[in-house]
Amino acid sequence: MRLLVFGPGYTASRFMAAVQARGGEVATVTRATFTDQARTRVEIAAATHILSSIPPGEADPVLAAYGADLAASGKWLGYLSSTGVYGDTGGGWVDESAPLRGRRGGRVEADLGWGALPNAHVFRLPGIYGPERSALERMAAGATRVYFPGQVFSRVHVDDLVAGVIAAFAGPPGAYNLADDLPAPQAEVLAYAAELLGIDPGPAVTPDEVELSAASRAFYAENRRVANGKAKRLLGWRPRYADYRLGLRALKASTSPTSTSTPPPTASSDQR
Template sequence: MPRMLIFGMGYTASRLADRLRAEGWEVIGTRREAQDGALAFDDTSSVLAALTSASHVLSSVPPSRDGSEPVLDHYGSAIGSASLQWSAYLSSTGVYGDADGAWVDESAPIGSGRRKARSEADQNWQNLRNDMHVFRLPGIYGPGRSPLDRVRDGKSSRIDMPGQVFSRIHADDIVAAVIASFDGPAGVYNISDDLPAPQHEIVAHAARLLGMDVPPLQSLDEANLSQAALGFYEENRRVANGKAKRLLGWEPRYPDYKAGLQALLD
């Protein structure tokens, strides 16, 4: 039986775990504290025992606010020397920084953006093992975590930023890409949909699907966003996904936000 050890049972990783268990895998995950069958991250002896028996290992844990890398700091040496069939890290397309709206693929330089710690973690995971797969992910949405939910809750604003676009990806398309990579070559992969689009278009489409009023366009100043959200709008890029399609045989089930939102509504 294949065994997956997942560091960080967050939103996307939990959906991956559910899919693998349904296919007969044994999946062990970690959380900050032991709950829902997951091990406590700091329970070193149990985590190392799980690593010893694992055939596949994935980390979805981002760097800490101070820039440290919890999984690599605690377990990097053990992961690097473990006998595994496959290993992976969920990174971010934020490592590319601002591209002024241009397309970026995996050959683009990283480390120039606001997420320096993310870029360093991305590179450190690449260097850890020869079988490492690094998945760079844009904005993630899915059941219970989408523009539909934010519009319903009255928490969506539409920001007027001419020329500004973002890439995104449905969580289940990430799951499909990870599974496709089990038989694919190691390396770095952008996992995004096919249609980068302005944020305000997605919110408007979600409102129309729900039969609700489309929120008015606002300037950045009018929106009164948090500092973290403002940083989101400082970067503008289109994420190319051709490498994953070519080498992994992966295709997004939801190639654009319209298909993804309609599926969530259905």
């Protein structure tokens, strides 16, 4: 196989490494080469599988520039979307049949645009964590635990995400939620990370007791549990790290964050 990746960021880079480990070839379209349309069209023609991890602005840049080429390509197509397209469900469970009513219209339009392409697999992702981007690094750097009563988040280990996308190589087109089995409050996850590190987690504070950016407040204002049953049924996918405890323990066993670590940005489904 030959994989073409638009936007080789954190998640896509791990996906590329997994494909190469299986003997596949990989090509990329980066910010620097995106506008070289002749080169990009050659790469689209040469690829067997095409994945985009570029988040949209007001519109999806890949669809705007190369949508017609992708639609006519006949290739396996994949797009890393966000569970943010569902919007706030008040903590209720949401699956792929739910209406898309996220607060970011560009994200919803991109999700729908990719989903309309032939052979397209749209992966709706919650908060992504993994090596050097987890609650371990945040707590080692002294993060404050913010507690929103009744609020939960879904998340997924980056290696489980990669496994889900690879499973979709042989699966039917459509939208798939790739999330673990246990939505949980962020403050709870951070407390467990502190326990693994052997440090005091500090008190959990309310949103009114800490300064949050407007973007962070908007992010934390949403509350939903993401169901993953469709990916399990149709792709045969099972998250190896079925909950955050398993994922963080595995990360702790392979890395040891120190107090000099730099915390990653606030957990977001756009961290790809």
